[in-house]
Amino acid sequence: MNDTLPSWNDTPTRQAILAFIQAVSDPGSAHFVSPVERIATFDNDGTLWLEKPLYIQLQHGLHAIGKMAAEKPDVRDRQPFKAVYERDMAWLGKVAEDFARGDLGGVMTLASGFAEAFDGMAVAAFEADVLQFLSHAQDARFQKPYKLLTYQPMVELIHALQDNSFQVYITTGGGRDFVRTVCEEIYRIPRSMVIGSSVMFRYGEDAEGIAQVLRTKEFEQPIDDGPGKPVHIHRAVGRRPIMAVGNSDGDIHMLKYATGHPGLTLGLLVHHDDAAREYAYDDGAEKALQLAAREEWLVISMKNDWKTVFLSTTPQEGEHVT
């Protein structure tokens, strides 16, 4: 497997990952796992693409909230519409600051505003709006469309797993339908294999009587984070993963669920230690990093294990898995 994971330095981390894939995929191996059980789950924000200075989905949410506040004066007297409409940087800065400290209160207020802005929209229209955003809106620091701020080494890891008959799922704490707009073109992961948080939906019919699934503004419970991740994985997959990949304390329960059972398993934790090429922070990941040694999860050093960070090939919009 010398050609596998070309954007990884040939460190012990890379070697351990390749050894694991080999051990569970080789029918002659003592650790062989049948393809039906060969399940890997990946967190999304901070694991597959960047999550700073704010989750990419929140950047999209700010656009939607601003648009709604511009069109509907009656929402401007309450948050988050008020702050976005008035460009109240103190309020927004505090959300970002609280977020960095692990306090999600402000983020949830933004998420509620975001859900409200898309309330009643058919899923296809929502997807078109998201895809437009991810393909064209640019990150301020890197001056690139958001979807290109995906980690190239992780795309290679997913493809290496798929090439060895792994069933690879994305399980995002953020919006499932947000990630589904690009999962096929970036990762060759079908939409059905993206798990995540979501609003509730309702059935409706359009003017011609055509059946539609419409968004509501209520959040589905539980959120796909922390103890909610194994619950979402059970619901969508019906089996325990044998491998899980995360980067934050919200991934601890998923990592324990994937690695805490008989047979060879692999837990990976992406460590953001590369201020030059991406960001360096432990905020929100302190407990996970601390548990890693005891639980035998491998810590990926972005700085030392990765030759390149961001996507080096441009995915074709609308490219499908076949």
Place this chain on the structure above:
Amino acid sequence: MNDTLPSWNDTPTRQAILAFIQAVSDPGSAHFVSPVERIATFDNDGTLWLEKPLYIQLQHGLHAIGKMAAEKPDVRDRQPFKAVYERDMAWLGKVAEDFARGDLGGVMTLASGFAEAFDGMAVAAFEADVLQFLSHAQDARFQKPYKLLTYQPMVELIHALQDNSFQVYITTGGGRDFVRTVCEEIYRIPRSMVIGSSVMFRYGEDAEGIAQVLRTKEFEQPIDDGPGKPVHIHRAVGRRPIMAVGNSDGDIHMLKYATGHPGLTLGLLVHHDDAAREYAYDDGAEKALQLAAREEWLVISMKNDWKTVFLSTTPQEGEHVT
């Protein structure tokens, strides 16, 4: 495709189904649909296996409720535990009677008792209990284990679709995890492709600190029936089906969702008109049967279209899709 669907009589229904599969699968066809969009969704009770005199899952539920009432005297003063413990045939008969008229009140009381009986159980233990029941408990009329009361022609239809790169999902109004215990051995459908109603779950750890997903007694909303079916399909699949198969009014919304959009689509409705070999009833399917002509859904006559009704080969317990 002369060898396809061998348990079907060569009626216009069989021919129309084969023509549809051919038209969407042949790259040279004007109606070609790419594999990623080639999605079919099947209802379960009454569509894939028998649902009379009561849903098979309710037969399992009666066992569990009886066991709980035997072990815990304090539940015997309330329904459904009281009726099951006292073998109150009047109360149970009324549930079956109401059910036949489309009134699900009694059935929901039974379902709640069933959820309560398994409250706190780890999913693997629940699955083992269900598989034991489906493999060994027998239907009173047919004197066969319940899992063998699957319709052979429908298994053949699912395999024909899979052989033509369809992604085939089961979407049951009943319990998703109940059906997942046998979906692989009977249909070669992976557990992840079974959608359905469910209780909520919670994360827990056992005495050794091993992470577990545990059942609760609360129902997840919405139930995967009626307008809830397209919602569940969106959540699990992320795309509209191009084919849907049902047998009752609870399948109308799914059939409208699958057939009400551009491109070639197929809606199928199983009509129970075979009192000699199975049952003959329109109860609970009156509206669907009435809509079929207007919506151009094909009605499958169990009596005329099927050479055999029940499974002719015995699936191997624990047989996996590969």
